[in-house]
Amino acid sequence: MAEGQSDQLTTVRVGGVVIPLVRIARGPLERARGLLGHPPPPPGEALALRPCRAVHTFGMRFLIDVIFFDREDRIVRIVRNLRPGRIAFGGRSAVGAIEATAGWMAPPSLSTGLRLTWAASPATARSTESLPPRS
16 A cells, blocks of 8 residues: 555444544555545545644635544544634644544534544455554
């Protein structure tokens, strides 16, 4: 796999929300790019960034929701409807983030303190490593 491309897919569950297809960004270039230059992901798809304490939307053309999580995979901050041209910080305890198109991933019932559960996506059940790398 070339730098900047991801072949890792996982499913994330938190509270009553299931994100069935989460692509894990590998390498610093892919993490820095995030969703920039991509069309908005359809409902049910997202991008996980680890390590990540902040995200930006410079050059993007759509709003995103961002869930920042800590080393124990607990939500430390939720940013809803992040507009293009903005920066969002997860705070000192954030070690990663999940980005998705605004509106469907972060319903009001989702809150800080809830724990993310990572599981192999059916699309890549053959993969032996489905979790984002720990820093």
